[in-house]
Amino acid sequence: MTMLxxxxxxxxxxxxxxxxxxILLGSMLILRLFSLMVNKMFIxxxxxxxxxxxxxxxxxxxxxxxxxxxxxxxxxxILMVLQEFHIxxxxxxxxxxxxxxxxxxxxxxxxxxxxxxFFIVLENQFAVGDYIVSGDMAGTVExxxxxxxxxxxxxxxxxxxxHGAISRISNYTRxxxxxxxxxxxxxxxxxxxxxxxxxxxxICVGKEMEEVLEGPKVxxxxxxxxxxxxxxxxxxxxxxxxxxxxxxxxxxxxxxFNEANIPHPVMDNSKRQEGVR
Numbered sequence: 001m002t003m004l005x006x007x008x009x010x011x012x013x014x015x016x017x018x019x020x021x022x023i024l025l026g027s028m029l030i031l032r033l034f035s036l037m038v039n040k041m042f043i044x045x046x047x048x049x050x051x052x053x054x055x056x057x058x059x060x061x062x063x064x065x066x067x068x069x070x071x072x073x074x075x076x077x078i079l080m081v082l083q084e085f086h087i088x089x090x091x092x093x094x095x096x097x098x099x100x101x102x103x104x105x106x107x108x109x110x111x112x113x114x115x116x117x118f119f120i121v122l123e124n125q126f127a128v129g130d131y132i133v134s135g136d137m138a139g140t141v142e143x144x145x146x147x148x149x150x151x152x153x154x155x156x157x158x159x160x161x162x163h164g165a166i167s168r169i170s171n172y173t174r175x176x177x178x179x180x181x182x183x184x185x186x187x188x189x190x191x192x193x194x195x196x197x198x199x200x201x202x203i204c205v206g207k208e209m210e211e212v213l214e215g216p217k218v219x220x221x222x223x224x225x226x227x228x229x230x231x232x233x234x235x236x237x238x239x240x241x242x243x244x245x246x247x248x249x250x251x252x253x254x255x256x257f258n259e260a261n262i263p264h265p266v267m268d269n270s271k272r273q274e275g276v277r
Contacts, residue, residue, distance in 0.1 A: 112164035211241035228265035
């Protein structure tokens, strides 16, 4: 044992440790440098962006590029560390290729994740910050990686979805949304007066709410029921704000109806009991 702890051995071991630390620290520094470069090129408000993308698109592309760079640097670092231990990395890479080919059938899902993720970004199906629905999961996209998308729902739960498992996406953030409100009106009410009050409500909400892009407008009577008729109001809204616009319309209509003494539709007691059941 004492023969091994010679000055030459200690010097060689010390040099190896220093080189390993230099490789690890250098890899961390390069990874950090590339991360800053990607942020400067893609992410808005971080330096001057070199590409003219909208914010969500830029964050998506930036995150994807960072994932590619990170995996590449990890791979190079591992090869350099193995070389320090005199392991033939050339034969190792070749062997890994043979093993990868042999396991090709088992890795089909992994390949599908990568390919699907590539087309998601290429076709701009959704981006970081978008509110989407995929299957039985809905939430805001927090990150799009090479293999998975991270989705946080309204309860704060983070869902990690492999790209290969995504078969259908509903994006609630692109374009406009539509607010739809059905107003029940009693048959004994003055329909002309009701329509004038609804027009007044639409003008009021349209002027006061910046979430409204177009309208609101009264479509007219859309249903004739046994107890009441139904009048519909629609409006184009900012994405994800249609619920707020609908609530404001209902409140405004109710207030105007009460001020004008518009009779409320009354359901038959038997109908009420059926509804309770």
